[in-house]
Amino acid sequence: MNVLIKSATIIDTKSDFHNTTQDILIEKGKITKIAKTIKNTSNYKEIKLDNLHVSQGWFDSSVCFGEPGFEDRETIENGLKTAAKSGFTTVALQANTYPIIDTNTDVAFIKMKALNNAVKLLPIGALTQNSESKHLAELFDMSNAGAVAFSDYKKPITNPNLLKIALQYASNFGGLVCSFPQENKISGQGVMNENITSTSLGLKGNPSLAEALQVARDLYLLEYTGGKLHIPTISTAESVDLIRNAKKKKQDVTCSVAIHNLCLTDSELEDFDTHYKVLPPLRTQSDVDALIEGVKDGTIDMVTSDHNPVTIEDKKVEFDYADYGTIGLESAFGALQTLFSTKKTVQLLTKGKARFNAEQTLINEGNTVDLTLFNPDKKYTFTAKNIHSKSKNSLFLDKELKGEVYGIIANKKTVL
Structure with missing residues (x-):
């Protein structure tokens, strides 16, 4: 070339x-x-x-493509083409496929499908078997096969002892453990942020408390165990404060925020448009302001498109029954540039590389x-x-x- x-x-x-x-x-x-x-x-x-x-190639720490199992949503081939046209040279692929990516052979399959592509694909293995939060998956074997982190996509680790063991075990080989920040017993059947908007719309709310409780729990576990923890897609002011304090204690924790949670608030849902049904949900303007401040002061380490293709059949239904998720690769750069300078935007789109063992190449x-x-x-x-x-x-x-x-x-x- x-x-x-x-x-x-x-x-x-x-x-x-x-x-x-x-x-x-x-x-x-x-x-x-x-x-x-x-x-x-x-x-x-x-x-x-x-x-x-021109800049260093951009990196996204959380994308979903569907393949294997959900090729109607997206294939690896077209997903990587989309990433390339959106400016990303490396993406970390979530394990929410069918079957779930929870063995070394699953990781090897994903890597093989992405061979000889302009975009480098980094597999994320499931943290627990079948992402059911019952038993740890084959973390060490998946790491040897090329998994860069371990995460049950959008599924919290309900058993705190399981997360404790995961952090202790993964620390033996430098594995990065990801824990989705939601306490299900608090979030319940909530489909949007619990606020005056949810009340006026008659939709069940998912309160910011559900996220803050889980983040606080996970940070206490990290302080006890050591290890490396990544908290993906935080959405509340309380989470920013908790992680900021943890970093002051020199805990080995990073976090990300979905770009749409920086740009939009729960007021977008007033027309019951299921495009805006995401997890974590869109929050209030005060949450958005705190997230942006967290990005600026470095508390939030990286941004992600949280790209999650969903078919029209799973979106064009009543709000309560619609699937969570939005695509985001194509809009990531343009959306960030409405908030930050070009220099800051590029920094945010490349900053997560080190945490996920993605190669960094200076110009x-x-x-x-x-x-x-x-x-x-x-x-x-x-x-x-x-x-x-x-x-x-x-x-x-x-x-x-x-x-x-x-x-x-x-x-x-x-x-x-």
Whole structure:
């Protein structure tokens, strides 16, 4: 793969060329030269795009594709194409398939399906067998097969002793344990945030208390056991405060927030639109403000699209019966840019790499190419034509976003 990128503004705070506009010569998958002007003496393919910016390839710590078992929602092949067109060069795949990814052979299958792709796929193994929160899955074997973390997607570990054992056991090989922050006995049958909006709509509420209790429990367990804990997709002000205090105690904990929980509130549900039925639910403006502050001060370590394709048959039903979930890869960059600067957005989209053992490659001469190409200034309305996923369940439909993704150059492949 030989390519010459012309007049690209480099956004990479650790690169020698950060915030400068350069030509970038790529030969055989490596950056061989970066300079103000590079002549195309070898007649390589040139990439010239409007207001072109490049950064390190983006990473998403939580995506779902469906395959195996739910190919009607999404396949690995099309899911990775969607990720590439959305600017992501690496994604961590959740285990909510059929069968659940809970053995080393399951992990090997997922990795095989993603071979020779521009986007690198990192499997997340289930924390418990069949994600039933009864017995630990084969954590060590899955780690050896390539699993980068262990999580029961959207399912809390109901037995605290099981999480205690998981943290202790995984610490023997540096395994990352993920614990979904919800206490089911408190959340009950709630389908949206418990607040004045849920009362006025007559929908059962899922209170912020359900999340805060679980986060507090998990942090106490982490303090007792040691190990590495990741709390995915927090949504409340209380969770931000609890994790901030845990970090002050030097506990080895990270957390993420879904991008839609940073941008939208529970007021969106006033028309009973099931696109907005997500878990954790959209919360109040005060929660959103606290989450954004947590992102800014580093309490929240990373953002995720929490990309979860759901078929129209499972969304276009009464609100109580609709499945949770939204796709988010395609809208991730544009949504974040409505809240943060381009530099901060790129930082958020690359920051989770270290925690999930994803390769980090600076934009410097001699390094392997792993680039995302984009125009940070284009404003547009997000519509169905912007969706590459098989499922179309986006809660950003008809929202004004900022920033156009051109594609990626990674793993010796170009997707534009």
